Amino acid sequence: MTFWKILIILAEGAGYTILVTIAAMVAGLAVGLLTAVLSRLHRKYVDIFLDVYKYIFRSIPVLVILFLVYFGLPGIGIRVPPFLSMVVSLGLVSGAYLAEIFRGAMAAVSNNEMMAAEAAGLKRTQIFSHIILPQMFRMSVPGMINEFTSILKYTPFAYTVGIPEIMKAAMTLAAMTLRGLEIYLAAGIIYFVIYKGFIMMFAAVEKKFHIPGLLVE
Template sequence: MTFFDILAQLAQGVSYTVIVTLVCSSTGLVVSLILASLHRLHLPVLTACIDCYTYIFRGVPVLVLLFMVYFGLPGLGFKVPPLMAMALSLGLVASAYLAEVFRGAFLSVDSAEVLAAQAMGMSRIQVLWYIELPQMLRFSVPGMVNEFTSVLKYSPFAYTVGIPEITKQAMTLTSTTLRGVEIYLAVGILYFVIYRVCLVGVQVLSKRFQIPGISPA
């Protein structure tokens, strides 16, 4: 078996790796947008709850949370599918980090624009939706890329719940060939290729939605 044969066999798990990464990233993005937007409304009780959420989920190890969801919830009568377990663990951890990224990006929005919008009679929700949110998303692109990279790096945990992604394929192949060095070198190459392809896509979107007059970081 040549090195290219190893790559070809490992590539069978690429689709699962991409699916896990996209599902967890999408979960993190949606939840964090909701959390950051609600936090921006400055409602004391809600703000405290959101701060507590981000504090807890940024401190819990992804693997521990994954095992709690996948192996723990069935004991309470809730059987969770593997992909959903990843979304409820890695996705929610990502949402806690992204919520902090978005909260910082909100602070970059010019307060004069918010004041002008309020002077025109726009409600707080309208200011958030039409003025703050579009600019915040543009400012937060670097932070979102960084968190997407983290999600991709944590995606190998999916093998622990039976998802046959790249790492799972590598473990199976290693047990039959005993060529661990070559196999895991191939794993590293595949992950790097996935990362680069996704990064190019993000850079294209970043240039497309870049705020005029502001150079990208």
């Protein structure tokens, strides 16, 4: 079996890897965005709830959360399918990190601009959607890319719940052929290609939406 052949076999698992990555990213963004909206309410109990959520999901390893969701929840009568377990776990974890990134970016939006919008007679919801959100997203791009990288880094965990992604394909192949060295090297290459592909896509998106003077940090 040539190295090329190994690459092709493993690449078949890449579809699931990409699917898990995108689904988790979308889930994470949705959760992160929700926390951003909720934090604008400035309600004490909401803020405490958000802090607790962020603290929990930034402190417990992804693998432990995934096992809790997939193997643990059935114990109290909740059965979560493999793919959903993976997306929920990764989504909640990256949502907690994105919440922090979004919070920092929102704090960087100029108070003067918000006061100007208020003085012009824009509604609070309009100020949020037309002034705060567009700036927050742009300033969060580097943080979002880091978060995406973390998600990709954790997707191999999907094999532990039986999702046939790259790692699962690699392990099966390794068990059959005993050529672990080439196979895991090939897996590494495929992951790196996926990583580079996503990074290039992000760079293109960032360039398209780039605004002079709207700097990060």
